Amino acid sequence: MKSFQNLVLLQNLYRLKAMGFSYIDHFSINEKSEDTQATSLEELNNNIQKCHLCDLSKSREQSMSGYGHKNADLFIVDYTVSQAQDSSNNYYAGRSGESLRKMIENVLKLDIDKIYLTHAIKCKPLKSNKPSPSEWNSCKNYLFSQLEFIQPKVIVTLGADAYAHLTNDSIENFENVRGHVIDYKNYKLIPIFHPQFLLRNPELKKITLNDLHTIKSCFSNS
Secondary structure, X not given: OHHHHHHHHHHHHHHHHHOOOXXXXXXXXXXXXXXXXXXXXXXXXXXXXXXXXXXXXXXXXXXXXXXXXXXXXXXXXXXXXXXXXXXXXXXXXXXXXXXHHHHHHHHOOOOOOOOEEEEOOOOOOHHHOOOOHHHHHHHHHHHHHHHHHHOOOEEEEEHHHHHHHHHOOOHHHHHHHOOOOEEEOOEEEEEEOOHHHHHHOHHHHHHHHHHHHHHHHHHHOO
């Protein structure tokens, strides 16, 4: 990544020279690599907010690192940032966000400030397209580092994409594991339908209600 960035910088310098410029002020680039490790969740989130590792940084309003408590027992993973979230910098924006809030507060009986909600891809996809594999590769270490810092008891993934990318399982296997408690590393992981999917398929809300009770039982039995 650093070599590619240096190449881009060199091309820009040659372009400026051809236009008659003989000097430009110093400017910095994002030189974060896999070898650069944050020492705290706060530092990690700051790195995410300033990240320019992929092209999504060109179209976003901001990077959305995550929202909630740094010692949360429940860690929720959405796949991508929605247009409503990106525009408002609100993790519970739009109809989907409001549905998720109701699930947490009314069914799980938890405060949204006490859990942690984040995205596998920290920026809104370009033109609402699905992120590319390279964009996920640029972003995934942020997600895994957040898990290491927070150390939750339970992880909930919203939808097939979030589940598949976190676990490296196939998207097609989502239907087989949805609603089940899975041993994932040192955590309990429970995949559920995405709230946006439930808005389009309201007949599945009863199934998701049962899944939410499964999630709640993980805390009562711990």
